[in-house]
Amino acid sequence: MVQQDENSRSASVAGSDINDFAANNSVKTLPEDDYITNHHACSSSADQITEECEERKAPDRGWGWFVVLGGFLVHFIMGGFERSSGVMYLQLLSRYNRSATATAWVLSIFSTLRLLLGPLASAMCNRFSCRFVVMIGAGISALGVLISGFVPAISYMYLTYGVLCGLGRALVYTPSVVAVGYYFNKRRGIAVGISTSGVGFGCFLFPPVIELFFNYYGYSGTFLILAAIISNFFVCGALFRPLELQWKLMEYDRRKKKVTIARESLLDSKIVRKIEKNTSVEDNEHIESQNMSVFKRKLSKIKLAFKSAHTPQTKKPLLEFALFKNFAFCALCMQIFLFTLSINITSLFLPALAKEKGVSNLQGAYLVSILGICDALCRIVVSSFLDLKRVKPYRLFIYNVVMFLTAIVSILLPSMTSFTQFAIVCGLYGMLSGTYISQKSVVIVDVVGVASLSSAFGFLMVAQGLSNLTGSTVGGMFKDFLGTYDWAFYFAAIGIVSGGLAMATGNIWLYRKKRRENHAERNNLN
Structure with a gap:
């Protein structure tokens, strides 16, 4: 019983930490020049809007x-x-x-x-x-x-x-x-x-x-x-x-960081596995590519390496x-x-x-x-x-x-x-x-x-x-x-x-x- 109580308390603390993290990462208004493309191109999901809009600003660093x-x-x-x-x-x-x-x-x-x-x-x-x-x-x-x-x-x-x-x-x-x-x-x-x-x-x-x-x-x-x-x-x-590839790589690094934070906080293994599902930038593409030929998979990666920074919704x-x-x-x-x-x-x-x-x-x-x-x-x-x-x-x-x-x-x-x-x-x-x-x-x-x-x-x-x-x-x-x-x-x-x-x-x-x-x-x- 004591073990279960401690686990339940850990899970509740983890849940509150995740809620706090989500609350502290709400969408913020950025200067107009910070955006390379129209931020309305982000997905309708609230979490995805937050993540993608933050990545659509000029990196000003790194690569x-x-x-x-x-x-x-x-x-x-x-x-x-x-x-x-x-x-x-x-x-x-x-x-x-x-x-x-x-x-x-x-x-x-x-x-x-x-x-x-x-x-x-x-x-x-x-x-x-x-x-x-x-x-x-x-x-x-x-x-x-x-x-x-x-x-x-x-x-x-x-x-x-x-x-x-x-x-x-x-x-x-x-x-x-x-x-x-x-x-x-x-x-x-x-x-x-x-x-x-x-x-x-x-x-x-x-x-x-x-x-x-x-x-x-x-x-x-x-x-x-x-x-x-x-x-x-x-x-x-x-x-x-x-830039499209750079944004995806930055998104990948951010999600990897979330997994590391989750592990360091000793979260329940189910929560860790749930976050890990979204860790890789190419998870969805990987699932779809299981039935694809090796040539097509290589071709899709080459297209990504030469892809324009403008998404279909923001084509100029x-x-x-x-x-x-x-x-x-x-x-x-x-x-x-x-x-x-x-x-x-x-x-x-x-x-x-x-x-x-x-x-x-x-x-x-x-x-x-x-x-x-x-x-x-x-x-x-x-x-x-x-x-x-x-x-x-x-x-x-x-x-x-x-x-x-x-x-x-x-x-x-x-x-x-x-x-x-x-x-x-x-x-x-x-x-x-x-x-x-x-x-x-x-x-x-x-x-x-x-x-x-x-x-x-x-x-x-x-x-x-x-x-x-x-x-x-x-x-x-x-x-x-x-x-x-x-x-x-x-x-x-x-x-x-x-x-x-x-x-x-x-x-x-x-x-x-x-x-x-x-x-x-x-x-x-x-």
Whole structure:
């Protein structure tokens, strides 16, 4: 009898503990940006609503940092290729002996398609997953670079290096930015800053190394090595675990923890067994798969690994064209278009400008490296600063001021006459451009919200791609018709100032809109 009384008391205590646990885990209201998908997609059961809604927020931790690592590696490789375009430009001029405009078109198509096809990559991310899209892009990019090392004329380079590599990089770049934005909310600024800082480190390392590759291994040998390097995008894609899979793994860990707590509390064996029934995430799937073939079970696991983060109840349109009703977003697109003129012209024609002023080819590659390392360091430092609670409200204003400062530095570049002078100005330019680029996706969220990040980023890539196409072509025309690269940089500075004014207009509109909404909300409360 005493034994039974003790057991009954233990069971009652266990029951009350479970009730207390359920009461303390009621659904809480979370900030809107914490949710990646609509929380109404959760099941109707009260317990399942609590569990699933809590998991549908941005993790802000754990595997998210491996996603940041994948994004860093993508930006490291891609940024290295992008910022080495000046070195590639001189090599193409030497090999094919064509005009500056015709040669610049190869690199222009290469950069432009990566951006113009941003909406395609965004639509594929909404339909499939970031991991799947990156894997496809990695294969296309590696193939394009490999073939480019053996083409006999520059006209073929338009197709192999321009179209194939541009398409592949588009399918890699957009998912690498979007995935980081999905995994983080409170730490989004620093996460994006670390991820995009790979561009600066790639810019520091790649130009002189590629220049040495061309000197030691020749033209075709260098492209073979570059194809092997770009194949590392497959590794990056593997790190972009779909959020749907991440939520299921987090749910599995939480249920395992419940079993551990139950055992430590010496609950009745029946209660432990009841909880264990819900421990595995794939219990229901496992029961159904008993009669399935081994091939089908393996196929279902592969589908889960590449599954989109959007559940059937929360499927979004492939592209959200309604974003263009937002004037601030339209102003942001215009600003991106105009500012990219400077970024593209500087990375493409900086070594050529320095050579025109008496600086050697290798020193010109070092200038790009100096710009890159200052870019990388500033991305991390400034991202941490702009993530501070007191600074966040002024992020758009700081972003706008940086543009005008960049214009001043761009005007100074053609006036430099020695390597030391170029190095100082390039360092300043790298710091400012790093601040600008690292906050691009964060500013997008500030303007349109995280739910529209994928589509908005794709549209901005189109604006950036059109700017790339215009900038490099116009820069080459300045050289062909005026005989100097100076006016290309002056043209870029005018574009930056115009972009800053466009964004200032959008910021004023957004500020007035938010003030009206806050005023209306206060009136409703009163």
